[in-house]
Amino acid sequence: MAQQAQHPSPVHEQMNIVIVGHVDHGKSTLLGRLYADTGSLPEGKLEKIQAICRQQGKEFEYAFLFDAFLEEQQQGITIDTARTFFTWEGRQYIIIDAPGHKEFLKNMVSGAARAEAALLVIDAFEGVKDQSKRHGLLLSMLGVKQVAVVVNKMDLVRYREDVFRGIEKEYGEFLAQLNITPTYVIPASAKEGVNITRAASQMPWYQGPTVLDSLARFQRQTAREDQPLRFPIQDVYKFDARRILVGRLTAGKLTVGDRLVFSPSNKSAHIQTIEAFNVDPPPMHAVAGQSVGITLDEQIFVERGQIATHPESVPLVSTSFRAHVFWLGQRPLEMKRPYLLRLTTRETPCEVIEIHRIVDANNLDDHTTRALVHRNEVADVTLKTKWPIAFDLYADFEATGRFVLVDQYDVSGGGIITAFVHDEQEELRHEARMRESTWITGNVGPEERAQHYGHRAAVVLFTGPDAAAKAFLAKKLESVLVAEGRHAYLLDPLNLRRGLDSDLGDTDTHETVRRFGEVVRLLADTGLLIITSTNAFSSTADHVVQAIHTLVDPVPVITIYMTKSSERLQPDADLVFAGPEDFDERVHEILAFLKRKGILADPLGLRPSFQFSI
Helix, strand or coil: CCCCCCCCCCCCEEEEEEEEECCCCCHHHHHHHHHHHCCCCCCCHHHHHHHHHHHHCCCCCHHHHHHHHHHHHHCCCCCCCCEEEEEECCEEEEEEECCCHHHHHHHHHCCCCCCCEEEEEEECCCCCCHHHHHHHHHHHHCCCCCEEEEEECHHHHCCCHHHHHHHHHHHHHHHHHCCCCCCEEEECECCCCECCCCCCCCCCCCCCCCHHHHHHHCCCCCCHHHCCCEEEEEEEEEECCEEEEEEECCECEEECCCEEEEECCCEEEEEEEEECCCCCCCCCEEECCCEEEEEECCCCCCCCCCEEECHHHCCEEEEEEEEEEEECCCCCEEECCCEEEEECCEEEEEEEEEEEEEEECCCCCEECCCCEECCCEEEEEEEEEEEEEEECCCCCCCHHHEEEEEECCEEEEEEEEEEECCCCCHHHHHHHHHHHHCCCCCCCCHHHHHHHHCECCEEEEEECCCHHHHHHHHHHHHHHHHHCCCCEEECCHHHHHCCCCCCCCCCCHHHHHHHHHHHHHHHHHCCCEEEEECCCCCCCHHHHHHHHHHHHCCCCEEEEEEECCCCCCCCCCCEEEECCCCHHHHHHHHHHHHHHCCCECCCHHHCCCCCCCC
């Protein structure tokens, strides 16, 4: 018998549960029975629905209770149309009902709910259907690891153990292929109330938990404030002489005095103050969920999109990772096509470099060789970003392991990061992290240098096949910058080959590039505008550009590509100059670009109130 509505016990934690299954396998009946038997329905609701059924000459079904309960909870609340809530023994369960695979896909990818566990319902009479497999696949690709399988409608098979064991074996073998091991497989009859909230006397051969018990036994994720720190930087504000880094803590805690590492740049400093709006005195601590600002004890280059952490728990950094992508765009997802990836506060161009598997969410068809991912398909892919990004595996951190993909101006897909992929810059990145963690600074910071010189430190890197034009324009640019009073220097890599690199052979490309990058890093620390080129390197220009980015990050690296032919395929560069050159005009274009990027202020004699922000 259903319990009467009762006063809920105090809630000490919440848990998100998604319930999935074929439309006719009894999900609504199970939920209606669950709410009724736990006393979670509004007082009189059960009797009201029963009376309506009698008036209409219909048999009462517990599914009607769930529909009515959903409508009741929706009134005046902006929630997903398939979310309901009930509380049992101090835990509030947020139940996300997925009435169909498309809705499930949309709700889960949008981030409207984070499922920590799942109930997957199978009809004992019908057995394992394609949609049961489809939902198992989607749970796997979403990273949901805690799954209880409810074999419902056991009354229709007279509670036979052999029927249950057959379904348990068949579906268990399928889930094993997806690396999912069900936490529980529970025989039940939602219509008869068997094994929902009370033990099943009809099935003495089953000694496991009820559905309600299985919910209670699911383990919650570690509370966000107890996880390692993740603080994505949303913006950098400047007030008077202070630079305030602002953002929202997605995990962990901040305390004044903490040492932070910013990824992917590897810069490090201690928290001097924590700033909060309209709070006096300023707080000494901040926890996950709060939006705050911080100031640091030394001025370092930090930009939007970097992630602040404690030194002992830095995120992963790479230009490549493996992910499950859920594609909802009108145009298919294509390999080698440019997209914009958004992860926390970071945006960077990216492309799909490999498609490992495609699954049609409509029919579970598996395509392993197709090069296009169509709408409503789920793909296991490897993504490559233009620049290194900081991230985590979705299984470890939700916020920093989830991303969206933008096709032109439309958000067309979402995904979760499933594996780290090593890239060719990993060794240099490790070197930079170790170097930055022990870097000894003086009393003059980058902002003081920027104010003094009228520009921030930056690297202007000339690439492309037109060697003569590159050399001439680089020298002319240096002359104009110095004439304006800038702190600029032309660094020709050949000068390093004749001195610092004299012990290296022509084939030792990696070490040549590494040393060059470290010299650029040292010069950038003086506040220089460094003008250089890729002329002297036998490795590809892209490799040199990436190495310099890695070793000087977050100092801006501006790439200028120069070619004699305007018919060449346009490269990935900040500026591209082709054909016969008007070098005065080219210098003007470069200076204008540097000003637009916030690297150059007005010429020194014309900037009495220059306020520089880095």
